[in-house]
Amino acid sequence: xxxxxxxxxxxxxxxxxxxxxxxxxxxxxxxxxxxxxxxxxxxxxxxxxxxxxxxxxxxxxxxxxxxxxxxxxxxxxxxxxxxxxxxxxxxxxxxxxxxxxxxxxxxxxxxxxxxxxx
Numbered sequence: 001x002x003x004x005x006x007x008x009x010x011x012x013x014x015x016x017x018x019x020x021x022x023x024x025x026x027x028x029x030x031x032x033x034x035x036x037x038x039x040x041x042x043x044x045x046x047x048x049x050x051x052x053x054x055x056x057x058x059x060x061x062x063x064x065x066x067x068x069x070x071x072x073x074x075x076x077x078x079x080x081x082x083x084x085x086x087x088x089x090x091x092x093x094x095x096x097x098x099x100x101x102x103x104x105x106x107x108x109x110x111x112x113x114x115x116x117x118x
Contacts, residue, residue, distance in 0.1 A: 004108050005106075006107070008105065009102075010069045010103050011037070011101065012099045013037070013041075013102075014037055014061040014102035015040065016062075016063070017100070018063050019063045020060075021083060021114060021116055022057075022058070022059040023056060023057070023058055023081075024056060024057040024058075024059065025056045025057075027047075027052060030050065030057060048104075048106075052109070055106055055108060056106075056107060056108075058074070059102055059105075060072060060085075060103045060105075061100065062100055064099070064100050066099070069103045070086075070103055071087075072084065072103070073086055074107065079112060080113055080114065080115040081110055081114050081115065082115045082117050083114060
């Protein structure tokens with residue numbers, strides 16, 4: 001059940017300490033997220049242009065132990081948008097860099113809430 005989830009950005013530093021999933025449904029929330037990630041960036045990242053009348057944004061933020069981007073699968077049932085985080089292949093050479101990667105996806109607007117499936 002592919003919901004038309006489109007990856008629009010992978011970056012290495014979100015500034016988040018814990019793994020987090022954010023569902024953003026308006027420009028104000030998107031600007032607030034970019035305000036947080038751009039605190040330590042010069043120049044900062046520019047928020048993508050999103051039509052929030054038909055689309056919304058899902059953001060996965062990895063914790064500081066994450067060395068790869070998440071591989072997410074999205075499905076839908078009667079009540080929820082369900083996120084499955086697929087196992088990613090980690091490289092044998094673990095990086096000593098401190099990163100907290102994040103991935104941003106664009107998906108069709110929905111009134112359903114998000115449910116994270118482990």
